[in-house]
Amino acid sequence: MSGSRAGVTLVEMLVVVAIVGLMAGISFPAVTSGLETLRLNEASETTVAFLNAALTRADRRQQVMEITISAPARTITARSTEPGYVRTLSLPDGISIARVFPELPEPENERRFLLYPTGTVPRLGIELVNRRGASRIVRVDPISGVPILERTP
DSSP, X not given: OOOOOOOOOHHHHHHHHHHHHHHHHHHHHHHHHHHHHHHHHHHHXXXXXXXXXXXXXXXXXXXXXXXXXXXXXXXXXXXXXXXXXXXXXXXXXTOEEEEEESOOSSXXXXXEEEEOTTSOOOOEEEEEEOTTSOEEEEEEOTTTOOEEEEEOO
């Protein structure tokens, strides 16, 4: 009676590990690109919600709101005339502020916009970009006063 042994040889194991490593190497760029896009979408939607909250507060509480956009710090801050009311939105890693609309002839590190209760909403827009160069623009519609997300090609 000869005993047959079932098992995996070292060569077979190395071939399987090499195939798995090759598949992981091929799919890694696609996965990271997808994660960067998800971060950009999340940051854009969060910016829309943040601006919408500031516009709503100015309208409902009848308070002047100041929106400060700092590209170098990657933050958007909302301040109210109510003492102690300051909210700051920090963008996640890999997402930066490329431009603030309307563009000025001489770019500034910080831009400030005032939101007046029952007043005209300023033409305000923020272009967000990720590390791969994909971008989204968040604009406040001056007619309706609602933040809109524009997907750029």
